[in-house]
Amino acid sequence: MGYAAARGGLSAIKSAEDLVRRLRDDDPSQTLDTDQFTGRLRLLVDRVMGEAGLWAPELAAMAIRQAEGDNIEAVHLLRAYKSTLPRIAVAKVIDADEIVAERRVVPAFRKPGGPQLLGRSTDYTARMLDPRHDATVSQSRSTIDSDLHTNGSEQTPSAPTMTRMSQVLRDMHLLVDRRRADDPDPFDITRMPARPPAPRSARLSTMARAETGALIGQWYRNILGPDGYLHEVTLGEVRHGSLPLVAQHPVTGGDVKFGEIRVTEVEAIEDLNGVEEDRGSFDVGYGMCLGHNERKAIAMANLDIACHRDGSRSSLEQSILMTTDGLDSAGFLEHLKLPHYVTFRSMIERKVAVRRARGQV
C-alpha cells in the first residue's frame, strides 16, 4: 500500500530508542545482572512487583534494569507483559495465617501471642550514610551468616504460634463482628473497572496494586490536607513473610503447590468514636500487598477502615479507586507532552469568538 509521506517520525523514534539503549547498555561500568537486583535491591524489586500485581522477581529485575531504575516505567513493562499472557488457572484461596514470618511487629501489645520479631529492618538503625559500605561487607559476611544460622529456627515462626490481634480483640469481646456468612468472589480489578460504590475487595485490590507514593500521599492528605476522612489507627499486626501458592492440578484434581510469594500484611485497629458507631468496640482495617512494603500496607489498612467508616459519604472511596494507580496518573500526566495542535487551535478560535462577541475584535 502507498505510504507516500517522508518517514521522519519513524526515524526520530528509532533514533530516540537507539540513544536510550546505547547510553544505557554501553555505560563503562559493570553490567547489572538480575540477581544483583533481587539480591541487593530487594525492596525496589518488591515495590515494582507489588505495583504491577505480578509476582516475578526476575522479570521485575529485568524491567527495572531496562527502565533505568524508573519504577513506574518498570511497572508498566511488567503489566504490559502480563497483558500478553492467557490466564490459565486460579490459585486456591490462601489462608494468611499460614504465613512463615520473617518479621512481625505488634505495636498494640507488649507481649502478643507469638513473638515480636524485628527481623530485617532499618527502623531503628541510625540513618548515617556509610561510605565504607563495600569495604566492610566481606568482613561482616561470615558473622551475619552464622547469626542467621543459629537463629534460623526462631526467625521463621509459622502462624499457629502467632495469635492475630484482631482475634485477641474478638476474644475480649472488643471487636465489631463484620465477618459475613456468604463468601462472594472477590472483585477482579484486572477484568472489570471498579467505580464507586464498589465492594471492599475492589478497594483492597486497587490499593494492593496502587503506586506506593500515591497511597501514602492519600493517607497524609487526610492527616494534614483538606480531606479529614481518616483517623489515625493503632497497628495490631505488621507482618512480612512467605505464603504458599496452591492450585488444583488440571488432571489429577489434587492440590499442587506451585510456588511461594512474599507479602506484607497489616491489621489496623480503629477506635470507633462516631455518633452512630459502637463506642464500646474496636474495628479493624486490613492491608496486604506483594513483597516487603510496610509503608504501603499500613496506608492501605488505615484507608480501608476509613473507607468503611465513611460509608460512601465522602469522596474518599472515589479518590482511592480512581487516583492511586501509578500507570493511570503518570500516563495521563505525561500525555500532556503529546501534540495538541488541533485542540489548541480550537481554543484560540473560541478566545477570538468571545472577544468578537464583546466587541473587542
Place this chain on the structure above:
Amino acid sequence: MTTTVRRLADATRDLPFALLDEESKREIRRALLQAVATPGYQVPFGSREMPVARGWGSGGLQISLAIVGRNDVVKVIDQGDDEGVNAVNLRRLITTSTGTEESTEVDESTLIQSRHRIPEDAMGEDHILVLQVPVPEPLRGIERDMKELARMHAEADYSKMWVSLYEDKVRNGVITQTTGYPCLVAGRYVTATTPIPRWDIPRLHHSEFLTLFGAGREKRVYAIPPHTDVEPLTFEDVPFEVESADGARCKLCGSTESFLVETPGETSSWSCSDTAWCRRRRLA
C-alpha cells in the same frame, strides 16, 4: 507445575497475534458489541495495560487490536497527521504485531485510528474509525462525583449541562466549549466526542461509517454506529458553530474547506491539519 509456570512466563516466547491474548480481545469485542447496541453509552471494560502509556492511545489501540483482521489496511493519524510521532508509534505496534498493511489514504484503508481528528475524506460503510479518548465523561466539568454521574446518565438528567451551556452563553456571548463538544447521541446519551474539533462533529451525524471510542485509562468504550442521530447540544436560537478564521487558506493546497491549523509568525500561516488530504490535492 513449576516448569509449566516458568515456560509460560518466558519473556522470549513469541507474542500472540495483535499482542493481546485471545480472551482479552474477545472481551473487548463483547464490550464493543454492547457499545454499538447502546449508542453513546460508556461501556465499562477490563482495560489492559498496553505497550503504550495510558493517556497515549491505549484505549484506541486495544480496540484496533481486538478487531483488526489479517486483511485490514490500517491508517493511523494524530492531529490529522500520519507522520506524527505517536501515530507512527501506534501504527507500527498494530502492523508489526499483525502483519497487516498500512496506508495513509482513506480510500485504501479499512481501519482508521485517530487522535483528535476525523479525516476530511469521505468514509463509507467499509470503514471503521477508532478514536482515542482521554476523557470519556462529558459531564465531568459540571459534576465530580461518580455515583451522581452514573445517576444523571441513567435518568438522562442533563439539566446541569443545559444550565452550564446557558450560563456560558450569557456570560461570554458565545458557547465557549472548544473541542470534544457534547452531543446527544441517538436521542438518549450525552456523549463526549473526544477532543475532535467542532469542525468534525457534523461528520458523525448519520455517518456511513462506524465510530468506536476507546478510553483505556478510564476503562470505557462507546460507539456511534452508522446512521445515528448526533446532535450537538445547543439552543434553538443559538446555532452550533464550527471553527473558522477570516481569510484563512492552506498555504500548501489553497484549501478553505478543511480544518486548518495555524503557525503563528508566518505570513501565510495556515495549513491543513489532514496532511494526506492536503498532499493529494497538491498532486492532483
